[in-house]
Amino acid sequence: MAQEIEIEYKNMLTKDEFDRLLYHLPFPEYSQTQTNYYFETTDFALKKNGCALRIREKNGVYQLTLKEPHKDGLLETHDSLTKEEVRNWMQGNIIAKTHTTKQLKNKSISTQNLHYYGRLTTKRHELKNANIVIVLDYSTFNGKEDxxxxxxxxxxxxxxxxxxxxxxxxxxxxxxxPNKIERFFQTI
Structure with a gap:
């Protein structure tokens, strides 16, 4: 699916609160590691439009995601990338992708104006129930952790x-x- 609506509620935790939830809820024993690579224009056009753009690497699979405001949460638009395409993106050789480029053009943002700013790595624990997914994230970025x-x-x-x-x-x-990309950019 190229697009989906994300409905989520977030709360920063202390390490003690994180550990309590991890211990008291039936999370799987092991976490999964994922890394987000963040992109923005030099004049922060994405942020001005309430948007965020990232490439997520998880288990050797790379997905480009544009997040935009939506009345029910966030509209996420996805494109798959190869490892070579990710390397190109990070080096400033942006390769336009079908779905995300269309959404960016709707906001008058050119892929040629995008720049790589850095990464955030998360160790994620997920607990899935019928209608919800409970997630505990431990993230590190720019010498910070949360x-x-x-x-x-x-x-x-x-x-x-x-x-x-x-x-x-x-x-x-x-x-x-604040969401992860906002916390990341606060440390730059």
Whole structure:
């Protein structure tokens, strides 16, 4: 699928809160590692449009994703990339891809104006239920580290209910939580 709506609720965690959730919920024993490579224009045109662009590497598979605001969450547009294409992107030789380029053009952003800014690596624990996915992320970037809870859901109603219940049940304070790309760019 080239596009999907992402409905998720996020909360920054302390290491203690992260460890408590990891211990008290039936997460798989091992985490998966993924790396996000972030792109932006020099004048931050993506940010000005409320968008973010990344390449995610997970298990040797590379996916380019443009995230845009949507009334129900975020509209994600995807294209697959080869390892060689990723190398080219990171070196400034941007190869236009069908779906993401179309969405960027709709916002008057040229792929030729994109620049690679850096990466963020995450060790992710996922617990899937019928209508939600509970995610615990430990991320490192630019000499920083953080811990985050995400609840991904099939609807806003299901998501907010599961998210608030999880926080309350585990006595975790709700915190303003910028997304990963925002946290990454705050360290540049």
């Amino acid at each position: 811990y985050e809870l995400e609840v991904e859901a099939t609807s806003q109603e299901i998501g907010i209910q599961a998210f608030e219940s999880l926080l309350k049940e585990h006595d975790i304070q709700q915190r303003d939580t």
